[in-house]
Amino acid sequence: MCEWFPAAESTVVVDRSAARHARRFLDDHWCVEHASLLRPHAELLVSELVTEAVTHGTAPVVLRIECEGDDGVTIAVSDRDPNGPHFRTVGPDDAHTTNLVEVLSDEWGVRTRPGGKTVWSRLVV
Numbered sequence: 001m002c003e004w005f006p007a008a009e010s011t012v013v014v015d016r017s018a019a020r021h022a023r024r025f026l027d028d029h030w031c032v033e034h035a036s037l038l039r040p041h042a043e044l045l046v047s048e049l050v051t052e053a054v055t056h057g058t059a060p061v062v063l064r065i066e067c068e069g070d071d072g073v074t075i076a077v078s079d080r081d082p083n084g085p086h087f088r089t090v091g092p093d094d095a096h097t098t099n100l101v102e103v104l105s106d107e108w109g110v111r112t113r114p115g116g117k118t119v120w121s122r123l124v125v
């Protein structure tokens with residue numbers, strides 16, 4: 001729990017400005033008490049998660065940011081497509097690929113439900 005910044009949710013506008021709007025939302029709701037050091041990774045993660053959902057998912061796309069105090073910050077992006085996600089892969093060659101979310105997150109995962117999914121990532125100080 002965080003006593004300064006409550007969890008915040010926003011429906012992301014599905015167009016080419018989506019990642020920019022998502023980063024602005026991060027500006028307004030980022031917990032500077034607990035999570036200042038995590039901010040650079042968080043910006044990259046939000047861009048990657050939102051871009052994936054906007055490109056491959058089904059609207060509405062909802063971004064959620066939740067500070068959990070000393071347990072870190074969880075960033076989650078939900079959309080109405082139960083399939084995926086389809087992240088861009090990075091790596092030295094085809095046999096050793098990963099994706100940016102895997103690289104940047106301390107923990108991450110996908111929760112699927114009827115009619116949609118949530119991709120979440122946790123960053124820990």
Ligand SMILES: [Zn+2]
Binds near residue numbers: 069
């Ligand atoms: Zn906090």
